[in-house]
Amino acid sequence: MADALRNLLEVRDLHVAFRTSRGKVQAISGVSFDVAPGEVLGVVGESGSGKTISLLAVMGLITDPNAEITGSIRFRGKELLGASNKELRSIRGREIAMIFQDPMTSLTPVYTIGWQIAEQVRAHGPETAKQARDRAVELLTAVGLPNPGEAVDRYPHQLSGGMRQRAVIAMALSCNPALLVADEPTTALDVTVQAQILDLLARLRRDFGSAIVFITHDMGVIAEIADRVLVMYAGRVVERANKRDIFLEPRHPYTHALLQSIPPITGDRPRRLKSIAGTPPSLFAMPSGCAFGPRCTSRVAACSAVPGLTGEPAHQAACFVTGMR
Amino acid sequence: MLLPVLKRLGDMVVAMFGISVLVFLIFFAIPGAEPASRIAGRNASPETVAAVRLSFGLDQPLPVQYLIMMKKLFITQDLTSFVNRGYKVIPAVMNAAPITLSLVAGAALIWIVFGLLIGVLAAAFKNTWIDRLLMVMSLIGISMPAFWLGAVINLFTQSRWHDYWLFSWVPPLGYKPFVESPKLWALTLVLPCFSLAVGYIGIYGRVLRANIVEAMQEDYIRTARAKGVSESRILIRHALRTSLISVVTLFGLDFGQLVGGVAVLTEIVFALQGVGKITFDGLLNLDLPVIMAAVLYSALFVVICNALVDMLYILIDPRERTDG
Numbered sequence: 001m002a003d004a005l006r007n008l009l010e011v012r013d014l015h016v017a018f019r020t021s022r023g024k025v026q027a028i029s030g031v032s033f034d035v036a037p038g039e040v041l042g043v044v045g046e047s048g049s050g051k052t053i054s055l056l057a058v059m060g061l062i063t064d065p066n067a068e069i070t071g072s073i074r075f076r077g078k079e080l081l082g083a084s085n086k087e088l089r090s091i092r093g094r095e096i097a098m099i100f101q102d103p104m105t106s107l108t109p110v111y112t113i114g115w116q117i118a119e120q121v122r123a124h125g126p127e128t129a130k131q132a133r134d135r136a137v138e139l140l141t142a143v144g145l146p147n148p149g150e151a152v153d154r155y156p157h158q159l160s161g162g163m164r165q166r167a168v169i170a171m172a173l174s175c176n177p178a179l180l181v182a183d184e185p186t187t188a189l190d191v192t193v194q195a196q197i198l199d200l201l202a203r204l205r206r207d208f209g210s211a212i213v214f215i216t217h218d219m220g221v222i223a224e225i226a227d228r229v230l231v232m233y234a235g236r237v238v239e240r241a242n243k244r245d246i247f248l249e250p251r252h253p254y255t256h257a258l259l260q261s262i263p264p265i266t267g268d269r270p271r272r273l274k275s276i277a278g279t280p281p282s283l284f285a286m287p288s289g290c291a292f293g294p295r296c297t298s299r300v301a302a303c304s305a306v307p308g309l310t311g312e313p314a315h316q317a318a319c320f321v322t323g324m325r
Numbered sequence: 326m327l328l329p330v331l332k333r334l335g336d337m338v339v340a341m342f343g344i345s346v347l348v349f350l351i352f353f354a355i356p357g358a359e360p361a362s363r364i365a366g367r368n369a370s371p372e373t374v375a376a377v378r379l380s381f382g383l384d385q386p387l388p389v390q391y392l393i394m395m396k397k398l399f400i401t402q403d404l405t406s407f408v409n410r411g412y413k414v415i416p417a418v419m420n421a422a423p424i425t426l427s428l429v430a431g432a433a434l435i436w437i438v439f440g441l442l443i444g445v446l447a448a449a450f451k452n453t454w455i456d457r458l459l460m461v462m463s464l465i466g467i468s469m470p471a472f473w474l475g476a477v478i479n480l481f482t483q484s485r486w487h488d489y490w491l492f493s494w495v496p497p498l499g500y501k502p503f504v505e506s507p508k509l510w511a512l513t514l515v516l517p518c519f520s521l522a523v524g525y526i527g528i529y530g531r532v533l534r535a536n537i538v539e540a541m542q543e544d545y546i547r548t549a550r551a552k553g554v555s556e557s558r559i560l561i562r563h564a565l566r567t568s569l570i571s572v573v574t575l576f577g578l579d580f581g582q583l584v585g586g587v588a589v590l591t592e593i594v595f596a597l598q599g600v601g602k603i604t605f606d607g608l609l610n611l612d613l614p615v616i617m618a619a620v621l622y623s624a625l626f627v628v629i630c631n632a633l634v635d636m637l638y639i640l641i642d643p644r645e646r647t648d649g
């Protein structure tokens with residue numbers, strides 16, 4: 001059976017809606033994607049496009065009681081949507097690990113990083129406290145924290161942002177997860193540290209063999225790390241292809257626009273994209289038809305309907321004008 | 326680790342000095358009635374006033390007067406009352422201190438245990454009937470004045486139903502020193518401690534619930550979930566643990582104040598000669614030496630409690646440790 005499963009993760013027709021005081025909002029509408037073992041899937045889109053929510057849904061970490069989640073999320077062939085808390089917990093941290101955007105707030109301030117790594121190790125294995133601590137030192141060494149034997153007893157506030165993110169990555173890798181979800185892990189860091197963390201992730205991917213879902217709003221980061229790319233807009237996938245096709249033959253006007261916004265190779269990388277005219281639609285005022293329509297320069301009459309993904313399986317886009325039929 | 330502790334001890338000494346100067350100035354240097362006749366009390370004879378003037382060195386410069394006062398208070402400890410002839414003030418305060426300390430420490434133990442229990446349970450069952458019930462009960466506890474609760478308790482246990490089996494264990498009002506009878510000491514304190522604690526249980530329960538619920542929204546809780554840590558462990562080891570920091574601050578303030586005499590109404594209702602009661606009597610009689618001693622010793626308790634809490638703080642919040 002294992003041979004039949006080419007994909008580690010298969011997400012099909014994922015919908016996430018939130019009931020709010022102003023009515024129900026559809027944050028994710030029919031997102032589907034696969035992650036193969038060992039590959040890096042880049043998920044890109046402006047802020048609010050649903051990148052985080054999609055992957056939190058995969059982790060079973062949407063805790064908002066007003067959320068409605070439908071679709072199918074299969075990990076190693078096993079359905080995760082509707083799985084019990086206990087089943088999810090044994091997968092979380094052990095088989096799928098996640099690192100978050102802001103290393104300043106993603107560690108508990110009152111425990112040493114060694115304690116926090118050991119907590120994860122011991123949540124999933126029979127290790128003793130001593131063994132877990134040794135493992136923590138080993139992991140901190142692997143992620144290149146200087147002086148790991150000492151760093152293991154440091155509190156988060158005693159480390160710089162870059163060092164904290166390394167510690168968070170060490171923690172995420174503690175159980176050799178098959179899949180690592182990295183939600184904008186470099187966005188809160190300054191440029192040189194960003195580059196170091198990207199290098200680190202690329203190296204760890206080789207050493208640990210984990211597949212990575214890398215969430216970012218930055219096409220420049222995608223260029224450096226991704227194998228395949230998922231472009232998201234307003235809760236939908238608008239284009240998916242391998243990296244080469246995304247950069248050389250982008251089909252969706254939104255992908256085009258994102259590519260235009262990559263800063264020159266030299267100079268600082270801005271934290272937010274700014275060169276696309278207009279703003280993403282509010283979930284409360286979704287345009288009927290193509291959500292990108294109001295900002296699109298290639299808009300035609302057909303765009304008043306919602307486009308589906310079309311094209312050969314390896315490269316699909318959701319656009320009536322430029323998508324392949 | 327040692328440096329911050331020393332720093333706080335230094336702060337404590339400075340605070341005590343400041344308070345003593347301030348209190349001294351209020352009684353000895355404020356224009357108006359002359360301190361000698363105030364210390365001597367109403368309707369004092371000229372001889373008494375003269376004796377007071379001599380005893381407190383009131384014809385000498387202010388700094389000398391301050392030193393004499395401090396010597397009487399803390400070194401020779403022979404400050405006596407003139408209103409209440411021959412009443413030794415410092416031993417009276419020293420006898421009162423263990424009573425208040427027992428009362429407040431007992432109450433604190435009760436309110437910490439139940440406050441924690443209520444806060445954690447309500448947060449764990451957020452928005453269910455358990456949460457609502459606990460929060461309503463807390464509110465009722467907060468709105469019951471401790472002295473009123475004490476009076477009601479006395480009504481039941483001391484007079485009307487004292488012989489009923491449920492209350493027959495309750496000893497008569499008053500205080501029994503621990504060294505005389507540990508059992509009676511504990512028994513006499515149960516109800517006073519409880520009635521003092523009820524309001525605080527409500528406050529701590531609610532504050533803790535709010536803090537835990539807020540902490541559960543933090544990014545590091547999401548990280549802990551992503552690690553595969555169990556919900557109960559997340560609640561206790563992460564959310565409760567970080568919430569304790571602000572509760573400790575609150576506790577230091579409340580505990581210091583109560584030990585400093587704020588529990589006066591409870592002391593009166595349960596006939597306990599505590600610090601609050603002594604201060605209260607001193608104020609009624611306008612007995613300056615008593616007021617002076619009570620205020621300064623209270624301040625000392627408050628400052629010591631705050632220093633202890635600060636050290637507890639260093640213990641539970643690593644972020645407090647690094648600065649010099």
Ligand SMILES: Nc1ncnc2c1ncn2[C@@H]1O[C@H](COP(=O)(O)OP(=O)(O)O)[C@@H](O)[C@H]1O
Pocket residue numbers: 018020025027045046047048049050051052053054064283
């Ligand atoms: N608990 C929630 N209730 C209502 N709306 C939410 C909630 N969480 C996220 N959203 C909305 O879902 C959309 C997608 O958010 P997110 O996945 O965080 O975007 P991204 O990660 O791409 O920046 C946003 O518009 C956001 O406002």
Ligand SMILES: [Mg+2]
Pocket residue numbers: 048051052053183
């Ligand atoms: Mg996000």
